[in-house]
Amino acid sequence: MSLTAVETLNREFLEIRCRILDLAAMLDRLERSDDTVADDPRLKRIHEAIDLLTKSASRNSSSDRAEQVQLTFSRPYDSAWLQNLKVRPR
Incomplete structure (x- = not known):
């Protein structure tokens, strides 16, 4: 329930x-x-996430805030990530 x-x-x-x-x-x-860390991209992402939360709260329409914030801090998917990050397959 x-x-x-x-x-x-x-x-x-x-x-x-x-x-x-x-x-x-x-x-x-x-x-x-x-x-100062004003130019640090991590701080920029923090502010983007906060903005996302305040904008979605005022619209009162979004129930996927956690996903949107997670995507703010995530890299875009790269199908060649194993090669690009030089990860050896097991």
């Missing part, structure tokens, strides 16, 4: 809040550092 949206929010609210606060604290630490 699946939970209602209210039951799910009641159960998950504090965990979601905690994770958002953790993320905010991590981004604050990056900004307060002596050097």
Whole structure:
């Protein structure tokens, strides 16, 4: 039996809040550092993922957020990945 949206929010609210606060604290630490990572592609992907979450939340239509975020951090599929990454088959 699946939970209602209210039951799910009641159960998950504090965990979601905690994770958002953790993320905010991590981004604050990056900004307060002596050097900068503004041009780092990893930070760009983090911001893309956050944007994706906020845009999909405002549309209230996407239930595949986890997949979309995962794809933000993934390489496109390359059928020749074994050769390109020099992986030896077992």
